Amino acid sequence: MSDLAQLSQERTQLFQDVYDGKIPKRVPMVNLLTHEFCIEYAGLDLTEAQWQLAKVFDEVGDKACRDFPSDILPLFGIRFPSVYRLLGARNFVMSSTGFIQHPEVVGMDVEDYDAMIASPYDCIVERVLPRLYTELARDPVHKAAAMAKAYKAYNDEFATVGAVYGKLAQKYGYANFPLFAGMCQAPFDLLTDQLRSFKGILADIRRIPEKVEAAVEALTPLMIKMATTSPCGKYLAKFIPLHMGPYMRTEDFEKLYWPTLKRTVEGIREKGSPSFLYVEGHMMRYLDYLYELPENTILWFEYGDPKVIKEKLGKKHIITGLYPLVSLKTDTKQQCVDRAKELIDIMAPGGKYFFMLDKTPLTLDNINPENLQAVADYVINHTYY
């Protein structure tokens, strides 16, 4: 067996052990870098590069993989300007600096609740998408053409980055282990983000809570299906970023957000996969709810008290995150490494832990790259059990 194949196997075993509830040889290191970050790191123009991924992504990905140690492929991106431009997107728009931004849009009017409750997929196709994407509001021929072009672009772009991912995974001996093998949203977040909007849903909770409840119930089978059309298995976790919890009153969270999120995670587990939740924002008041989720749910925390999280959730679930990205910008190299050591000393005992930042760096100026390199080196070389 080649050295790289051996390395890949060892790294794969680290993650399998964590997911199986066994103590791994050492703490696995997960770096996760967005395409935008990697493009900036490679010194390329963000606008141009995103329109020329077939030409530049090999170089972009390779530089990031070469310089940022990780046990798993560290690249991540799902938004491509070609798809959004072909559809006339109002919800994802490239700024003058090249970042794809998400203006607050309302894809679903309050009058659409009954249609959403009766058939969410029909409502999305007939009413929501034409509001979000101007080309889908045109006559049938233009609409069909726009959809065909965008679908081709979507497949081409994912194929381009996918081919590079595969090549780099082999070149750098990464774990044969996907961090995310599919995704969906919490039904309440789907109803909020691009459908009713942040402002809209907060008004709906007050005025028509029974319709909000019925809508999220109706959306739940859609979310389970979305996560599980891709292959399922005990090492094929489905990513669910959580958004609205921190902004809700606990009683609203308990009635309108939590039940369908829990059912979504359980539905995904019934198909054979764990869920990988990004617990974004301040969610410490919901730890008891998170405990209820199926065993070995992966919980990536942005904020929180590591000791409390480990104590309350760490025996049942797999915990990651909590290392502040901002530290990589503001602290010295040694301070960054010391902070990593301190966090690992709390989180690693007993296993069910891998190292990850609290959030992904979106732009190059989010961090001092040398600090991230130092922290990654520390995790990989100094965290043997």
Add this chain to the structure above:
Amino acid sequence: MITTKYYQTWAEYLAAHPEISFKEEKVMAPVMQKYEDAFFDFIMYLCI
């Protein structure tokens, strides 16, 4: 199970197309269902 005009399981498609032979069905089913699911994935991607 989702209730919609815009997504068909293979069983629903087959029920609407009795002309499909058993020989065709064996090879057609996974391909047709794959594209149905792939388009569903794309539609949901546009919502997230």
